[in-house]
Amino acid sequence: MSYFAAALARGRDGWTAAELDLDGAEDVQEIAERVREVDPDAEVSLLFVECEDEFLVVMRVDGDDDPRVFASDAAFAEESRVGEVLLDGLEPAIGVVDLTEGLDGEVGSAAEADDEEETPTLHPLGEADLLEDLGTPGKELLLLCAHEGTLPADVMMEICVRAGCATALEELREG
DSSP states (O other), X not given: OOEEEEEEEEETTEEEEEEOOOTTOOSHHHHHXXXXXXXXXXXXXXXXXXXXXXXXXXXXXXXXXXXXXXXXXXXXXXXXXXXXXXXXXXXBOSSOOOTTBOTTSOBOTTTTSOTTSOOXXXXXXXXXXXXXXXXXXXXXXXXXXXSTTOOHHHHHHHHHHHHTOHHHHHHHHHO
């Protein structure tokens, strides 16, 4: 499976972005080191991995602390070697998301769907609250991932808009 991995690091001069190759990484710590190399002096670094318009993984690295990881769906580990490495050992995401509740808090969008249609089933893993101080609380991250029709790239961009690094991500994608 193909994937796009973008590392964004917030240093003294703002956000820096770089595309990373995660092939051959043996574990999450090795991936975290690759993320740290984007800006070794960064206060916070983020890694976004999107795969096939289906899966999104977010890793947060704060200095020398252990990386924190969130995955939109556990199925990514079964579909990809990179997913297997990133999701190794993650527990189900804490918190329950009502998939019938929309992003605006309105209830009914999925509940009003035809009885024949199934409500989307996601199995998020890891720390959904890892971006709370960057503008995306855990419940909102879970809702963004569960929102029907929202692609991983859309979720990634929304997170970056809230965190203030959307321009760096856009420049990386265009460049």
